[in-house]
Each structure stands twice: as C-alpha cells, then as structure tokens.
Amino acid sequence: MIRLEIPIPEAKIRELKVGDLVHLSGIVVTARDAGHKLMVEERPRFLDDLLREGVIYHCGPVVKKEGDRWTFVAAGPTTSIREEPYQARVIESYAVRGVIGKGGMGEATKEACRRFGAVYFHAVGGCGTSIAQSVKEVIAVHKLEEFGTPEAFWVTRVEDFPVIVTIDSHGNSLHDQVRAESKKVYEALVKG
Amino acid sequence: MSERLAEQLFEFIRSASTDLPSDVERALREAQAKEAPGGPAASTFAAILDNVGMARRNVTPICQDTGSMIFHVHHPVGLDTLAFHKAIETAAERATKSVLLRPNAVNPLTGKNSGTNVGLNAPFVTFHAWEKDEVRVKLMLKGGGSENVGTQYKLPDTALGAGRDLKGVRKCVLDAVYKAQGMGCAPGVIGVGLGGDRSTSYLLSKEQFFRRLGSANEDPELDAFEKQLHADLNTLGIGPMGFGGRTTVLGVFVGWQHRHPATYYVAVSYMCWACRRKEMTLKNGEAIHDPA
Numbered sequence: 001m002i003r004l005e006i007p008i009p010e011a012k013i014r015e016l017k018v019g020d021l022v023h024l025s026g027i028v029v030t031a032r033d034a035g036h037k038l039m040v041e042e043r044p045r046f047l048d049d050l051l052r053e054g055v056i057y058h059c060g061p062v063v064k065k066e067g068d069r070w071t072f073v074a075a076g077p078t079t080s081i082r083e084e085p086y087q088a089r090v091i092e093s094y095a096v097r098g099v100i101g102k103g104g105m106g107e108a109t110k111e112a113c114r115r116f117g118a119v120y121f122h123a124v125g126g127c128g129t130s131i132a133q134s135v136k137e138v139i140a141v142h143k144l145e146e147f148g149t150p151e152a153f154w155v156t157r158v159e160d161f162p163v164i165v166t167i168d169s170h171g172n173s174l175h176d177q178v179r180a181e182s183k184k185v186y187e188a189l190v191k192g
Numbered sequence: 193m194s195e196r197l198a199e200q201l202f203e204f205i206r207s208a209s210t211d212l213p214s215d216v217e218r219a220l221r222e223a224q225a226k227e228a229p230g231g232p233a234a235s236t237f238a239a240i241l242d243n244v245g246m247a248r249r250n251v252t253p254i255c256q257d258t259g260s261m262i263f264h265v266h267h268p269v270g271l272d273t274l275a276f277h278k279a280i281e282t283a284a285e286r287a288t289k290s291v292l293l294r295p296n297a298v299n300p301l302t303g304k305n306s307g308t309n310v311g312l313n314a315p316f317v318t319f320h321a322w323e324k325d326e327v328r329v330k331l332m333l334k335g336g337g338s339e340n341v342g343t344q345y346k347l348p349d350t351a352l353g354a355g356r357d358l359k360g361v362r363k364c365v366l367d368a369v370y371k372a373q374g375m376g377c378a379p380g381v382i383g384v385g386l387g388g389d390r391s392t393s394y395l396l397s398k399e400q401f402f403r404r405l406g407s408a409n410e411d412p413e414l415d416a417f418e419k420q421l422h423a424d425l426n427t428l429g430i431g432p433m434g435f436g437g438r439t440t441v442l443g444v445f446v447g448w449q450h451r452h453p454a455t456y457y458v459a460v461s462y463m464c465w466a467c468r469r470k471e472m473t474l475k476n477g478e479a480i481h482d483p484a
Contacts, residue, residue, distance in 0.1 A: 074256035103375040125377040126466040128256035130243035148305035
C-alpha cells in the first residue's frame with residue numbers, strides 16, 4: 001500500500017502503476033455532471049488553487065448540517081464515465097493529478113492521464129458509510145443552491161482514503177484488460 | 193391511520209437504506225472466500241463487508257446513492273390508497289431530513305432537485321388489491337448507476353443471433369452483463385423479464401430482485417436455466433467493481449408474463465451488490481418486518 005499526500009507532484013504520479021493500492025490524504029473536491037459541465041463551459045477560477053496538482057472525486061454525498069458545520073454521512077463514488085466528455089479538458093486546464101470514481105473512463109481521459117501526468121483512482125462503489133469515515137472535514141461547498149446536494153462542489157480534507165489505480169499515466173487501464181479478457185469468454189459462451 | 197403509518201414506513205425505509213439483507217451479505221462473504229487473499233478482488237470484498245457492518249452499526253446509508261424508491265403495496269379491498277400514498281411521501285420526506293436518504297428527485301426540465309425525494313412518480317408506488325385481510329409492503333432502493341446498465345431487447349435480434357426462445361434470452365443476458373462490466377457495482381443481481389410490453393417487461397425484471405438469493409424458480413425449466421446462466425456469467429471474470437475475479441453476479445432471476453403475438457421483449461435489470469430491499473406485513477395496526 002502506498003501513501004500519498006495531495007497536492008501530488010507529477011513524479012509521484014508517474015511512479016504509480018495499474019493495480020497499486022493507495023491511501024490518499026489532503027484536499028479532495030467532489031464534482032459530478034453539473035460541475036464538470038461548468039468547469040469546461042465557464043472555466044471558473046475559484047477552483048484553481050484547490051485543483052492544481054489536486055484530486056477530483058466523482059461523488060454525490062449524503063451530508064448532514066449541524067449549526068454551520070457540514071459532515072459527510074455517506075460518500076462513495078459515482079459512475080465516472082458520465083464525465084468522459086469533459087474529463088480530459090478538466091485535467092489539462094486545472095492541472096489535476098488524480099480523479100477518483102468508479103467504473104473507469106474512456107480513451108480521451110486515458111490519453112489525458114498519459115500526456116499531462118494524472119491517474120484514475122478507483123474507489124469501491126457502494127461503500128458510502130466507510131468512505132465517509134475518511135472524510136475528516138468539509139472545508140467549503142460551492143454551488144449548493146444552484147446544483148443541489150449531490151452535484152455541488154464539496155471541498156473536503158480526507159485522510160487515508162483507500163483507492164486502487166485502474167488507469168495509470170503510462171497508457172495502461174485495468175478496465176481495458178478486464179474487458180478484453182471477458183470478451184474472449186463472452187464470445188465462447190455465445191457460440192456454445 | 194396516517195401518522196402511525198408514516199412512522200412505520202419511516203422505520204421501513206431506514207432499515208432498507210442501512211441494513212443489507214442477510215442473504216446478500218452471506219453471498220458476498222462466500223464470494224470473498226473464493227478470491228486470492230491480498231488481490232484487488234479480495235480487498236474489494238473486504239471493503240464492501242466492512243462497509244455493510246459499519247452502516248448497520250451506525251445506522252447510516254450503506255451507499256450514498258440511496259436510489260429511487262419503488263414500493264409495491266398489496267392490500268385488502270377498501271384500503272384508502274390515497275392516504276397510504278400520502279403516508280409514503282411523508283415517510284420519504286422525513287427519511288431525507290434524517291439523512292437516511294439522499295435527495296434523488298430531479299426535475300428533468302429545470303434540473304432542480306425537489307430536495308425531499310418526493311416528486312412525480314417519486315417514490316414510485318403500485319397498489320394491488322387482494323383477498324387477504326393484511327397489507328403487504330415491498331420496498332426496493334434502486335441505485336442510478338446500476339439502473340443505467342439495465343437494457344431491453346426485442347427478439348429476434350439479428351446482431352446477437354438471438355431468436356424467440358430461451359437460447360435467445362441467454363444471449364441477451366450474456367450481452368447485457370458483458371457490456372455492464374463493473375459499472376453497475378458488480379457483483380450484481382440480474383433480473384430478467386420475459387414478455388409483456390416495453391414498460392411491463394422492465395417492471396417484471398425489477399420485481400425479480402425481491403427473490404432471496406439462492407431461491408429456486410417455481411418453473412423447473414427456468415430454474416435450471418437460471419442456475420446454468422449464473423455459473424456461465426461467473427466465468428466472464430469481470431469480478432467485483434470490474435477489477436477481475438470469480439464472482440461477477442450474485443444471482444440470476446427470470447420472470448415471465450404473456451406477450452403480444454407480434455412482440456418478444458427481454459428486459460435485463462441490474463441490481464448493484466448493495467441489493468437493498470425489504471418486505472413487511474401490516475396487520476391490526478402492527479408492522480411486522482420480514483426477518484433480515
């Protein structure tokens with residue numbers, strides 16, 4: 001298991017390989033469909049410092065508010081492929097080093113990871129409660145009124161957030177490997 | 193009846209969101225034991241089981257996607273279904289306020305989230321009168337990620353080489369699960385609806401998720417079909433979250449209904465490993481939950 005502090009320098013990202021188990025600590029910003037659309041179409045500046053060498057998390061959390069303080073109650077990953085039309089441009093324009101989600105991403109994101117030095121971290125889907133334990137603090141929230149709870153940008157501080165590298169910065173993808181292997185079995189089953 | 197009923201339905205929702213059914217948890221444990229220790233598949237099952245236990249102890253949602261609520265209510269003739277529906281909405285609102293549910297009802301035109309989980313067809317409720325003197329309530333929380341990998345086929349399907357028989361149905365299910373890879377939060381439960389029309393075939397496919405894992409199909413031919421298909425799907429090697437592994441599905445359940453002579457639909461619905469469903473009986477004002 002590898003421990004990484006966010007922000008993550010490019011050299012550290014380049015060392016990571018598909019299949020590595022990683023624990024992440026530092027600032028992580030959630031963004032989903034509305035957030036990615038906004039980042040590409042309007043390129044807001046308020047995320048610049050948070051995302052430079054930083055990490056985006058595809059997540060729409062269950063949150064609780066007590067007084068002025070927010071906490072995450074359940075916060076597992078959401079399906080990442082919906083952000084495929086935007087992710088490569090977001091990685092490039094904000095200099096993002098890592099994207100956490102589930103289900104993997106497509107060719108454009110894989111290529112952006114290779115070119116700009118980023119990786120895709122897979123969290124375990126459905127593990128809402130346990131992942132929320134890694135989120136130690138909600139620092140800020142942006143666009144809550146406009147986007148609603150799941151889609152807002154939640155700026156959080158995480159400790160030992162467990163993930164697996166499934167797309168590295170060298171053009172490798174665990175998703176491609178598993179798809180190719182399962183395709184062979186599928187074709188044999190359909191013939192049989 | 194409504195205040196007491198709303199409270200009973202609130203407890204029912206809480207249990208569905210936070211307490212994974214025991215048959216599902218057992219199947220996940222069995223799947224964990226089949227994987228090589230220390231690898232991505234085994235560590236994923238360990239994380240899943242850890243989360244299931246923690247959600248139950250802390251009474252917090254197993255998954256932050258608490259899904260769309262699907263209720264089926266069987267009731268004696270004469271039940272005030274309008275009041276019952278209202279009580280379901282009240283319970284859903286309370287459960288959302290109590291952070292047992294994430295607000296998941298979005299207006300597709302404005303993009304606005306209702307914030308309460310109440311909206312048009314949200315929660316989705318069906319009522320069915322029956323001869324018994326008790327009310328039976330079934331609830332499923334159906335996540336969006338797994339919903340997105342569900343699909344429907346119209347047989348014959350030339351591309352798949354699938355005709356209007358079980359051989360053709362098998363090809364549809366193999367295709368759907370192969371294409372889903374890990375994206376529906378594998379290992380999932382597969383519900384298949386045969387016959388009906390466009391809409392009822394999907395409904396029937398989702399009703400299958402109320403079956404307990406390992407339960408036999410009433411029809412011996414379909415039972416054998418389900419068991420063989422279950423074994424075949426697990427040779428795909430997709431594994432938990434699509435990381436590769438020996439368990440790609442936890443179960444395959446097939447239901448049928450009569451079809452129009454011109455149509456033959458096969459709906460394949462995917463339920464994530466967090467297969468959240470509950471059943472209870474309401475009798476003489478008491479709520480009796482089925483054993484977990």
